[in-house]
Amino acid sequence: NFPDCTNGHDEGPKCATACRSGSGRQVCQHKCRATPAGAVCSCFDGYRLDADQKSCSDIDECQEQQPCAQLCENTLGGYQCQCHADFMLRQDRVSCKSLQSGATLLFSSFNEVRNLSEQPVMLNVAWSANDSRITGFDVDMHRQMGYFSAEDEGIVYQVDLQTKLIMRALGLPTPTKVSVDWVTGNVYVLSGAQEIQACSFEGRMCGRIVHVKSPKHVKHLAVDGYHGRIFYIVIRTEGYGQTSSEIHMARLDGSRRDMLxxxxxxxxxxxxxxxxxxxxxxxxQHTRTLERISYRFKMGPLRRPEIMLQKSNALMHPSGLSVYENNAF
Incomplete structure (x- = not known):
């Protein structure tokens, strides 16, 4: 082991010339530390040392670290976070806040969908399903329509959010979870335990896009209309009552399936x-963890999820999940 050069001259001839070549040029692109064995190069923040151990390349934090809540623009030596329309960047320069006046939390309670407003804090009934138990619901804020399933009746209803009147109804075998594609207005429904149906209330028709066979069953579904993807959980019952889980991604017509x-x-x-x-x-629910996984890349090896919350009493028996700004509900 050679000690570092302290004054550049007292530990051998290389100390004085380590950081410059014979022509006088700098050996390292960014930073150089002279040692008796020669130059040791390093890079400024936001860069990494290349294989030649001399030059530096910019790190794309947006792709590798995904530091921003919404949009990320890579810059030389750093990155800049931005927000979508109707959002503003918070003081932390990473997260985004909605510019809309007050958030609203919708949740179901037996035969009612209730509305909890933020400003002012107020709880009221958004709409009611009479005596039928609501097993799933979702809203299309763009069209101001709500959708809920009544498993006992075998019906999925469309409700006008302004008038609270039922507009249309479609019959499906044991409908439970519901998810709306706000781009097309189509509604995706978990029908029974082994099928997902895509429904058009305008066309008054539904079609099966996903079917799994026993001992597997579909547990939950979610739709990203902006990127044209549907996600669903498949549970497989093993021996002695044990279960295993899979998360699948597909196009909105059920094609191009990929296991996440x-x-x-x-x-x-x-x-x-x-x-x-x-x-x-x-x-x-087995590990009592709230996790997230990226679906930014369409194909490739299985992704590694990130644990956001674990061993919380709030994760004992969750029946639904929603994300708003930086909060999970």
């Missing part, structure tokens, strides 16, 4: 998407 994640001894539930970041959030 496969896990033994698990029971995944409560699925939702963050289209801005192309992140899928889910809960594994």
């Amino acid at each position: 994640l496969q896990r033994g001894e698990s029971f995944m539930t409560a699925l939702t998407t963050d289209p801005h970041q192309q992140l899928l959030y889910f809960v594994d």
Whole structure:
């Protein structure tokens, strides 16, 4: 081991010339530390040392680290976060805040969908399903329409959010979870335990896009209309009551299926998407963890999920999940 050169002259001739070539040019592109063995190069923040151990290349933080809540622009030696329309960048320069006046949380309670507003804080009934138990619902804010399923009746309803009147109804065998593609207005429904149906209320028709065979069954679904993708959880019952889980991704017509994640001894539930970041959030009830996984790249090897929350009482028996700004509900 050679000690570092302290004054550039007292530890051998290389100390004085280590950082410059014979022509007087700098050996290192960025930073150089002279040692008796020669130059040791390093890079400024936001760069990494190349294989030649002399030059430096910019790190694309947007692709490798995904540091921003919504949009990310890579710059030389760094990155800059931006937000979509109707959002503003927070003071942390990473997360985004909605410019809309107040958020609203919708949730179902037996035969009602309730509305919890933020400003002012107020709880009221958004709409009611009379005596039928609501097993799934979603809203299309663009068209101001709500959709809910009544498993006991075998019906999926369309509701006008302004008048709270039922506009249309479609019959399906044991409909449960519902997810709306706000781009096309199509509604995706988990029908029974082994099928996903794509429904058009305008056309008054549904068609099967996903079917799994026993001992597998579909547990939950979520739609990213912006990127044209549907996600669904498949549970497989193993011996002695154990279960394994899979998360699948497909186009909205059910084609081009790709498995995002496969896990033994698990029971995944409560699925939702963050289209801005192309992140899928889910809960594994077996490990009591809230996790997320990227679907930014369409094909390739199985992705590695990131644990966001674990061993929380809020994750005991989740039936639904939603993401807004930097919060999960």
